[in-house]
Amino acid sequence: MTRRCSAVGCSTRDTAQSRKRGHSSHQFPTDSIQRSKWIRAANRVDPRTKKIWILGPSALLCSKHFQKSDFESYGTRRKLKKGAVPSVSLYKVYLGVNKSKFYRAV
């Protein structure tokens, strides 16, 4: 099963092809404070209850949502810096407007 980015409105998939193009995918942090920062940044909030969604264990965000300075490079590999929070290409969810097509189950 192909995993895809959990950000609202983003359709990047975690595939060998997307990795070749320089995209990487990053699992949500296990640290609860850091995790809630990511969830807020990704706008994963239920539009009806306004509560934060419970993400599945395979939820991830692609590298499009991070700045270059959020990464550390190790040769050809790169890794997110500790404490990095997604801040790029994140869509705002306007409550009350029918944007349900942007929501996808993880």
Ligand SMILES: [Zn+2]
């Ligand atoms: Zn994405």
